[in-house]
Amino acid sequence: MQELILQKLREIEQQYEVQILFASETGSRAWGFPSPDSDYDVRFIYRHTRDWYLSIDEQRDTNEYLSGDLDLVGWDIRKSLRLLRKTNAAMFERLQSPIVYLQQTDFREQLLALAPAYFSCRAGLHHYLSMANNYYKACEAEDQVKLKSYFYLLRTTLCSRWIVERQGIPPLQFRELLPLVEDQAMRDKIETLLVLKAQVDESFRHPKETELELYLKGILDYCDSQAKDLEKHQGETEPLNELFRKTIAYPWH
Incomplete structure (x- = not known):
């Protein structure tokens, strides 16, 4: 290729x-x-x-x-x-x-x-937070969720958290964002999904992960509450x- x-x-x-x-x-x-x-x-x-x-x-x-x-x-x-x-x-x-x-x-x-x-941290957060909220709504509405949609939600949510907490450009590679997931059960769940993602095609649908969705929604709400305090330049x-x-x-x- x-x-x-x-x-x-x-x-x-x-x-x-x-x-x-x-x-x-x-x-x-x-x-x-x-x-x-x-x-x-x-x-x-x-x-x-x-x-x-x-x-x-x-x-x-x-x-x-x-x-x-x-x-x-x-x-x-x-x-x-x-x-x-x-x-x-x-x-x-x-x-x-x-x-x-x-x-x-x-x-x-x-x-x-x-x-x-x-x-600009404020502009960067607006971008990732907007995308993450859209992905969250799409995942929340489905009983069988495209696995890639969960990863799009995960990545944009963690990019948002990176900007809020580290005040800088979020890394591109997903594994560099994973230390932001402090809940070990959630971290283990994500690692399991990563293994699965490498084995299935783009159209694969996964049973709903309600706990994961709620965990990520909590991060999104937290990031949204911090947005007004971020610099804009x-x-x-x-x-x-x-x-x-x-x-x-x-x-x-």
Whole structure:
């Protein structure tokens, strides 16, 4: 699959006349709880030649390729930096991914170094808390719950707790969030579900875990009560401008 991903990335470069700065896996494979039939969710950041950015008109800033279990979506560097400045969670996640398919400059390392200055705890919590509450409602309404839905609920809930208690960017990988589960019975339950998740397909439905749902709802209510006390800020734009100018000035290919 890695060879196919690289082939498609090269085809995108040629078709749209761009250079992909880096491409990484997101979704369940990067989070650490894939099913055997999980999609490959590849996200990439690319640049055009410098002259492309000198047009007075806004131009297409997203490219994608979707086929079967392969899902590739890329953002132009300018769009990516603007979204990072706004604490876009997807940007922070793709930067942290342990699975990097392609990297052609040191852009990723430079952006990783800058990223903490652009993470607003209040904005980040709003993102994860909103997602977690939606997942909770979906799980609560079912007697047989998709197992992947429980893991989406778990991850976003624990990301919310991380932001509230540790005041920073939550880690991408699920196992790094597990120390936040202090109840040993719940921790054991999650470990059992992790083993099961690796064995069943994405459509697998699991008997309702009422105690787990109530435990997570308690965390969500706690995080919601803390939201108003979290900082809200936006990092300085100039460091991102400097990285943007430097990157589009790199020798082409």
